[in-house]
Amino acid sequence: MIQLEGVWRTYRVGDSVVHALRHVSLAIRRGEHVAVIGPSGSGKSTLLHVLGCLDRPTAGRYTFAGREVGTLSDEERSALRQKSIGFVFQFFHLLPRLTAVGNVELPMLFAGVPAQERRQRALAALAAVGLAPRAGHRPDQLSGGECQRVAIARAAVMSPELLLADEPTGNLDRAAAAEVMELLEAMHARGLTLVVVTHDPAIAKRARRVIQMCDGEILEDSGALADEGGRRGAERPEGAPSAPSQSGVGE
Amino acid sequence: MRARDLLLFVLGALEGHRLRTALSVAGVAIGIAAVVCLTALGEGARRYVTQEFALLGSNLLIVMPGRVETSGAAPWGGVTHDLTLADYVAVSRLRGVRKTAPLCVATETVKAGERSRPVPVLGTTAEFLEVRRLVVAAGEYLPPGDPTQGGTEMVLGPKVARELFPGASPLGQVVRAGAWRFRVTGVLAPRGRSLGFDLDDVVFIPVQTAMRMFNRRSLFRILVEAQEYGAMAVTRREVLALLAQRHRAEDVTVITQDALMTAFSSILRALTLALVGIASVSLAVAGVGIMNVMLVSVSERRSEIGLLKALGARNRQVLGAFLAEAVVLAAAGGVAGILLGFAAVRLFVNIYPTFPAVPPLWAVVLALTMSVGVGALFGVWPAQRATRLDPVAALSRR
Ligand SMILES: Nc1ncnc2c1ncn2[C@@H]1O[C@H](COP(=O)(O)OP(=O)(O)OP(=O)(O)O)[C@@H](O)[C@H]1O
Ligand SMILES: [Mg+2]
Numbered sequence: 071m072i073q074l075e076g077v078w079r080t081y082r083v084g085d086s087v088v089h090a091l092r093h094v095s096l097a098i099r100r101g102e103h104v105a106v107i108g109p110s111g112s113g114k115s116t117l118l119h120v121l122g123c124l125d126r127p128t129a130g131r132y133t134f135a136g137r138e139v140g141t142l143s144d145e146e147r148s149a150l151r152q153k154s155i156g157f158v159f160q161f162f163h164l165l166p167r168l169t170a171v172g173n174v175e176l177p178m179l180f181a182g183v184p185a186q187e188r189r190q191r192a193l194a195a196l197a198a199v200g201l202a203p204r205a206g207h208r209p210d211q212l213s214g215g216e217c218q219r220v221a222i223a224r225a226a227v228m229s230p231e232l233l234l235a236d237e238p239t240g241n242l243d244r245a246a247a248a249e250v251m252e253l254l255e256a257m258h259a260r261g262l263t264l265v266v267v268t269h270d271p272a273i274a275k276r277a278r279r280v281i282q283m284c285d286g287e288i289l290e291d292s293g294a295l296a297d298e299g300g301r302r303g304a305e306r307p308e309g310a311p312s313a314p315s316q317s318g319v320g321e
Numbered sequence: 322m323r324a325r326d327l328l329l330f331v332l333g334a335l336e337g338h339r340l341r342t343a344l345s346v347a348g349v350a351i352g353i354a355a356v357v358c359l360t361a362l363g364e365g366a367r368r369y370v371t372q373e374f375a376l377l378g379s380n381l382l383i384v385m386p387g388r389v390e391t392s393g394a395a396p397w398g399g400v401t402h403d404l405t406l407a408d409y410v411a412v413s414r415l416r417g418v419r420k421t422a423p424l425c426v427a428t429e430t431v432k433a434g435e436r437s438r439p440v441p442v443l444g445t446t447a448e449f450l451e452v453r454r455l456v457v458a459a460g461e462y463l464p465p466g467d468p469t470q471g472g473t474e475m476v477l478g479p480k481v482a483r484e485l486f487p488g489a490s491p492l493g494q495v496v497r498a499g500a501w502r503f504r505v506t507g508v509l510a511p512r513g514r515s516l517g518f519d520l521d522d523v524v525f526i527p528v529q530t531a532m533r534m535f536n537r538r539s540l541f542r543i544l545v546e547a548q549e550y551g552a553m554a555v556t557r558r559e560v561l562a563l564l565a566q567r568h569r570a571e572d573v574t575v576i577t578q579d580a581l582m583t584a585f586s587s588i589l590r591a592l593t594l595a596l597v598g599i600a601s602v603s604l605a606v607a608g609v610g611i612m613n614v615m616l617v618s619v620s621e622r623r624s625e626i627g628l629l630k631a632l633g634a635r636n637r638q639v640l641g642a643f644l645a646e647a648v649v650l651a652a653a654g655g656v657a658g659i660l661l662g663f664a665a666v667r668l669f670v671n672i673y674p675t676f677p678a679v680p681p682l683w684a685v686v687l688a689l690t691m692s693v694g695v696g697a698l699f700g701v702w703p704a705q706r707a708t709r710l711d712p713v714a715a716l717s718r719r
Contacts (some may be wrong), residue, residue, distance in 0.1 A: 119713050124631055140350040144634055152633020159716065167337040179330065182322050224555045224632075 072121060077130030079116050079286075090116040092286040093130070100231070102293070105256045106267045108283035114267040115236055117283070121265060121304060122155050123147045123232045135231070135302040152181055156225030158235040158254075160190040162217040163226075164209040170196060170216075171205040174224045179229065195223035197234065199253055211318065215246025222253050233257060235266045239273060251276060322638055325653070329614045332646045338618070342650065345607075349654020349695065350661055353688045357680045358598050358669075360687075363593025365678030366584055372677065374582040380550045381452070381578040382557055384412070384543040384564070388574055402568040403539035406469050406529065411563060417548050417556035422449035423468065423528045424542040427535040428525025430525060432497040433485040440481055441523045442498060444531020455520070460492045460507030463527055471530035475503035480521040482508045500533055526604045545575075553577055597687070604691055608653065608699035615647050615703035619710075626707050627715025633687035640708045645702020648693055655692025659685055 077093040090113045098104055108116045119125035132139045134151045135154065139147065154312055165268040174192035183191070196205050202222060210216055218238060225233055235254060239247035249272055258264040266277065274280050279293030335342045386404040409423040425444035430437055443449075450457070463474055482491050482505075489506045503526060512520045523567055532538070547556040559574050565571045571716040619626070629639060657682075666678050 115717070122631070124716075125713050127511050148630065148635045150633075151631060163624060163631075163716065165625055165628070167333055172333075176629070177632040179640055180322055180629065180632060182326075184323075185326065216454050228633075282324050 071100040071135055072096070073122075073131075074127075075131040075133075077120065077127040077132060078122060078127040079113070079125065086089070089286045092128070094286070094288055096288065098279070098293070099263055100263055100265065101258075102279060103172050103255070103264045103277045104266070104279045104281060104293070105277035106265065106281045106283060107269070107271075108289070112283040113286040114283055116286075118234050118236050118265065118267055121232070122157060123150050146279040152177065152228065154231045155212050156228065156230040156233045158187050158218070158221050158225050158233065158238045160237040160240040162209070162214075162221045162241075164215060164220060166209050166216055169208055170201060170212065170220045170223075173209070173220055174227050191227055192223070194222070195227040199223045213246070214242050215249055216247070218242060218250050219253060222250065222257075226257060230262070232263045232265070235264070237267055237269065238272060239268065247273070249276070322641070323716045327642060327645055328649070331642060331649055334618075334622075334646060335649065338621075339634075341614055341617070345611050345650050346654040346657060348607035349604070349692055350601065350658035352607040352695075353655050353658025353692055354661040354665060355600040355603050355658075356597055356688045356691065357522045357612060357659055357684060358595055358665050359596035360684035361662070361666040361669075361678045361680040363589060364681045364684070365591065367589035368677040368679070369708055370585045370589060371582060374506050374578055374585070380547040380553055382547060382553070382560060383576050383578070384545060384560060385541075385574050385576075386539050386572070388572055390511040401572045404543065404564075404573060405538070405540065406532070408564060408567060409468065409540065409543050411567060412543055412545060412560055414424065415559050415563060417552055417559050418637050419544055419548045420448045420452050420546040422446055422537040422544045423540045423560075424449070424453045424544060425528055425535065425537055426541045427531070427537075427628070429498045431481070431485065433491070434665050436485050438481075438484065442531060442534075443523050443525050444528040444535075445525060449525070449544070453520070455512060456510040458508050458510040459490070460505070462507050462509075463525060464506075464614070468527075469529055470527070471533060472527040473503050473530070474502075474506045474527060476507040476509060476525040477505055477511055478521045480519070480524045496506055496524075498524070499534060501530070510651040553579070597684070601691070604695055606693040608651075611647055611650055611696060612699040612703060614650070614656055615643065616706070617637050618645065618646070619703050619707045622707075623715040624712060626710050627712040630710075630712040631716060640704045643704035643707045644697065644700045647704065648696035651692045651696025651700075652689070655689045658692065661689055662688075 074094055074096040077091055077094045077096075078089065081088040081090060092113075093111075094117065105115060108114055109257055116125065120127055121134075123134065123142075126140060134150065137150075139150075142150065159296075168176070171189065171192045174195050177190045178188045178191065193202065193205060196202055199222055201216060201223065204212060204216060204220075209220070212220065218241075222238075233254065238254065239250055240317070242250060247270070254264055254266065255276065266273065268274055279291070281288055281292075282290040326391075384404065387401045406423060409421065412418060413421045422445050427442055428439050429442045445463065446468045447463045449455070450462045451547045455462075457476075458479065462476055464472065468620075473499075477485070477491055477496075485491065485496065486494060491508060494505050496503050496505055509521070526534075528540075534539075545556070545560060547553050557577060560575055561571070561573070564573045626639060629642075632634075662680060666680055670676065670678055
């Protein structure tokens, strides 16, 4: 579903040039669960933003579901995000003035879904993350874990194909983090492609495939596909269990 | 995105920062209230003048000697004949004429016993009372009869009566004007100022006496009331033709009440528009206020904008949302300003009940249009900034 070929993302800061991504090539198939790890500043978030069509590669090709993202207009990339991609952020990014259900309705609001259908679908999505009784609460009346579950409901409500989570548990304690990961994994189990950026080795271990980044490059990829350059790993049938995670990963 | 959803979303955002919203609404409201009040005053002045003219009678023609071009400049070359009492009599016999009164005016010192003061003296006939819609408070007005016969009757305006005969009835008393003696036959009811002329502060005497007294051979004016409003133009031509025939030259000017009124009215309307222009300055200031509030709002809500984009909101939807926010702010200010303006005008009318100050409908429509326009105009730039925001940068900042 996802194909990156020689992707660079370069920032110019004054005279110096920062390479947030250096020649990254990567393929992710429909239904995979991928964890991205690496030290701070290694380009994990940048990679996620490129995958989510929020950012464009400076160089290289990015193909999403057969369409080359670099050639799409702003409008087309917005439409792609709206229909096919869900985001979950470390800091939740809920609008404080809206209730939980109002926040979950937000993507449908801009998609022009009628009010009644919107409300129904939002309530169903909240129920799916176990927050039906909190539907009328505003973010400042919810715990961090609950906020993140609202954000997950919001990301899921448009039924995307790809869910991108940037340190979704970074602001949560263990119990809440476990709950959040269970929800994300449950969505993955229903066929969603899931990419999670994390600093937590325990969380990374739960993924079938772990990508380790350093300095804008992919250092290790436990599930790299043959057609991606053949550095490691053989082609596996889609959905087949991957090899147990490499020993160096998840420390 | 549906219009109703957009509006609710925008109202929610505005409610998020109530104080700022209220202040920028107040800014626009003051500007709009100024527009409403100033147009009400200008329009009030116009109505006031129109009312005054209506009191004079709208089918009034005014005949004056000499050919005055509309510019009021030099008279037409050639001999100008006097406008005589005989002319007046001839005009009064025309078919289209209902009532007509001659006028001969000069200022003279009038004396009653010890008291004396200079007063405008109007020489005219009994019909003047009706032509100018005056009312007698006591006694009688000038007697009807042959206008070429003089007389010693005098009618006092209420102010003159008060000042010459304080606390006493002037009826039957003797008043001197120059070398002439008159007997007071009547006092008028107060009428107030009319077109800059205080009809309470004049005295009336028979026209023939006035012409002799002031040594005039020509009348100052002949006031003609036409039979019908609709036939004004015909009557005017009749009067002109009659006098041209009598003078063997076209040497008089006939103006209609309407022409004067239209001229006044358009001057005052222009004045009103000038006032609107002045009031608009405060609207521009309010517009800058809105722009400021929206800019603050955009930079404060960077992460919200980033989020909306991440969720798939199109650029034009983001633009629309912020533009709508500015317009809603300004329109709310417009409505509040109209209410405020009406309240202020009402207060003013309570203090000066004779002044017919009413905000005209066109001003209300204009004020609303202007407020929405101000919102749209000053909201565009902040909204564009919101649109141009890079979602990655907007989301990462915390
Ligand atoms: N807008 C920007 N301008 C300049 N440099 C940037 C910008 N955004 C990111 N970078 C740089 O790109 C590199 C990768 O950043 P990125 O946010 O992807 O790292 P990360 O792996 O997500 O780090 P962390 O774990 O701390 O979130 C960093 O060196 C960062 O300084
Ligand atoms: Mg990051």
